Amino acid sequence: MASGDSDSDDYYPGDNDYQSDSNNNYGGHVEETEDVASVIEQSYAVLREGDVRARQEEDTAKIMEILSVPSGFATVLLRHYKWRADQLQDEWFLDDRRIRDAVGLPADGAVPTLLNLRRLTCAICFGRYEAGGMRSAGCSHYYCVKCWRGYIRAAVGDGSRCLSLRCPDTSCSMAVLRELVDAVAAEEDKQRYARFAFRSYVEENPRMKWCPGPGCTHAVEFVGSDDGDQNNDVFCHCKHGFCWRCGEEAHRPVSCGTVHMWLAKNISESETASWLLVHTKHCPRCRRPIEKNHGCMHMTCGQPCFHEFCWLCLQPWANHESCARYKLDEGTLDGKLNKEDERRRQAKASLNRYLHHYERWAANHRSLHVVLNDMEKLESSELGKMADALAVPVTELGFLSEAYEQIADGRRVLRWAHAYGYYLHPVRDRTKRKLFDYLQEQANSSLERLHGCAERERRELFGVGDIRAGAIDSETYSSYREKVTRLTKVTRNYFENLVKAFQTDLAEVN
Amino acid sequence: MANSNLPRRIIKETQRLLSEPAPGISASPSEENMRYFNVMILGPAQSPYEGGVFKLELFLPEEYPMAAPKVRFLTKIYHPNIDKLGRICLDILKDKWSPALQIRTVLLSIQALLSAPNPDDPLSDNIAKHWKANEVEAVETAKEWTRLYASGA
Ligand SMILES: [Zn+2]
Ligand SMILES: [Zn+2]
Ligand SMILES: [Zn+2]
Ligand SMILES: [Zn+2]
Numbered sequence: 001m002a003s004g005d006s007d008s009d010d011y012y013p014g015d016n017d018y019q020s021d022s023n024n025n026y027g028g029h030v031e032e033t034e035d036v037a038s039v040i041e042q043s044y045a046v047l048r049e050g051d052v053r054a055r056q057e058e059d060t061a062k063i064m065e066i067l068s069v070p071s072g073f074a075t076v077l078l079r080h081y082k083w084r085a086d087q088l089q090d091e092w093f094l095d096d097r098r099i100r101d102a103v104g105l106p107a108d109g110a111v112p113t114l115l116n117l118r119r120l121t122c123a124i125c126f127g128r129y130e131a132g133g134m135r136s137a138g139c140s141h142y143y144c145v146k147c148w149r150g151y152i153r154a155a156v157g158d159g160s161r162c163l164s165l166r167c168p169d170t171s172c173s174m175a176v177l178r179e180l181v182d183a184v185a186a187e188e189d190k191q192r193y194a195r196f197a198f199r200s201y202v203e204e205n206p207r208m209k210w211c212p213g214p215g216c217t218h219a220v221e222f223v224g225s226d227d228g229d230q231n232n233d234v235f236c237h238c239k240h241g242f243c244w245r246c247g248e249e250a251h252r253p254v255s256c257g258t259v260h261m262w263l264a265k266n267i268s269e270s271e272t273a274s275w276l277l278v279h280t281k282h283c284p285r286c287r288r289p290i291e292k293n294h295g296c297m298h299m300t301c302g303q304p305c306f307h308e309f310c311w312l313c314l315q316p317w318a319n320h321e322s323c324a325r326y327k328l329d330e331g332t333l334d335g336k337l338n339k340e341d342e343r344r345r346q347a348k349a350s351l352n353r354y355l356h357h358y359e360r361w362a363a364n365h366r367s368l369h370v371v372l373n374d375m376e377k378l379e380s381s382e383l384g385k386m387a388d389a390l391a392v393p394v395t396e397l398g399f400l401s402e403a404y405e406q407i408a409d410g411r412r413v414l415r416w417a418h419a420y421g422y423y424l425h426p427v428r429d430r431t432k433r434k435l436f437d438y439l440q441e442q443a444n445s446s447l448e449r450l451h452g453c454a455e456r457e458r459r460e461l462f463g464v465g466d467i468r469a470g471a472i473d474s475e476t477y478s479s480y481r482e483k484v485t486r487l488t489k490v491t492r493n494y495f496e497n498l499v500k501a502f503q504t505d506l507a508e509v510n
Numbered sequence: 511m512a513n514s515n516l517p518r519r520i521i522k523e524t525q526r527l528l529s530e531p532a533p534g535i536s537a538s539p540s541e542e543n544m545r546y547f548n549v550m551i552l553g554p555a556q557s558p559y560e561g562g563v564f565k566l567e568l569f570l571p572e573e574y575p576m577a578a579p580k581v582r583f584l585t586k587i588y589h590p591n592i593d594k595l596g597r598i599c600l601d602i603l604k605d606k607w608s609p610a611l612q613i614r615t616v617l618l619s620i621q622a623l624l625s626a627p628n629p630d631d632p633l634s635d636n637i638a639k640h641w642k643a644n645e646v647e648a649v650e651t652a653k654e655w656t657r658l659y660a661s662g663a
Contacts, residue, residue: 123610124519124575124609124610125517125518125519126518126519126522127518141610147609150576150609151576151609153576154573154576154577168608168609168610169608169610170602170606170608170610170611
């Protein structure tokens, strides 16, 4: 990070009063927006299935030409080199004999499959076959087509191992190549083999991964360096974000280690935690059960109550200070308790602290998914309708997409920040905790404001579903636009501060 | 009965096993099911199993020879690569199986395994530990078990 000093002045609050600058004091650090995101984006590329196929064909064709080998040979060689064509070329011209031996390819001039020239017995079925009725993998071990078909079927049924298949003769290491498979295998086995061959381009290449997003068929190629503590989040076209290193959902700014520790904790606490999630909440004023089906935490009870409150802490929404901070129960630390009571109190406090973070971790996650859904709706239809109603081009409404991107990012960061927060020791990490609470509260309340503005206010202004032309006057619109844009900037800034702090003052201890 | 559609390969292999048995090995198909073989292997000379007669069962699954035969010791044996259910840890019975291998090659490999126990690739952890910690004592136990359970009486 370039400018540590001046930043830390910004987010270190005075000793006793955190709230002093949280009252509508936006603008504060809006100016410096060194765009880190664009640097990260360049370290990976999202590839569609067709792109992956084209790349694989291109690499294979290049090797076929440069090494003058048939296609199946090129594939086996590339796989051996984890699809690094350059390295293969370099080493091939130094010592192709060694590479041929390692992958089971015959000497120069050999072919992927041969037919028998005289009557022979198949060593698998013991049947006798005339010349031309049997095949080999280029070696002298001929088997009948029916046995080859069974051999390949069994291998394909075993998964991607079929790509490394060798001659059935146990003393022979000749590779069984795609050409032989295509010549003898049943149609469905050929297809399954082709599928494995295609997928190997991503699965065996250490720089590529399939996007784990549900139903997604894209691949991500990572070209940056994934060592060190750098953020390795990548975002697919399908909007799924995941950590390049551990495959878990995107978890910037928290380390893979903390994430996995936290997920393991959740599994061991799953009984308590799932009770928390199914447990219905009630309106704190009228006690009516409340269901949450939108993204932000601002709840409004139905008529006639209309009570507005925070989903997480159940405090009234108005003047509601951020509830992200866990309030330590320090009142009883006066040494009057006996050992047993003290132990019980600590266990209870520890559970409460866990549940506090868990609930916020889970709520931000659910909220993230609502946001991603809303974004999808926004981009597929709502923006168009709004643009029509306002008689402006859709591009004019780009500020809303930006706002939603920021909300999604904020939900992600807050979610994982809560996992981190749980591991801050209430006493030992007191200083870190103070800073963390402060930064997180700032980010959190700004995010809630932005989220409310993008979600609730937008619906109030434009109506739900049916958006009428002229329903909104240009003055209202431009002040709405100005507000969303400003809140987006402010929120981005708070989150950048929070994220930056993770690399400096909040650095995790392994 | 399962014997009606027996592949030519199984018939041929069976004929050869009966007419030219490998030294120290006998395998004969059961009368009810030609895919089920009663096997006997003599403990190899100079091994802790010398003098023992070990009974095994061998079954050829429907997919044979594309899938390996299933083999199991019926006689109790103290060996680091054989567990107490008689299951055998041998690569050609698993991922190294090839349809070019035969019942005969499998049984010869099992016989060789009796001559050369491999405690580094164990199926039975306790026996393997014993073997590594005190080979002399483990071999004594193996001999003792051979006398007790495989005396062939
Ligand atoms: Zn061969
Ligand atoms: Zn055949
Ligand atoms: Zn995706
Ligand atoms: Zn990770």
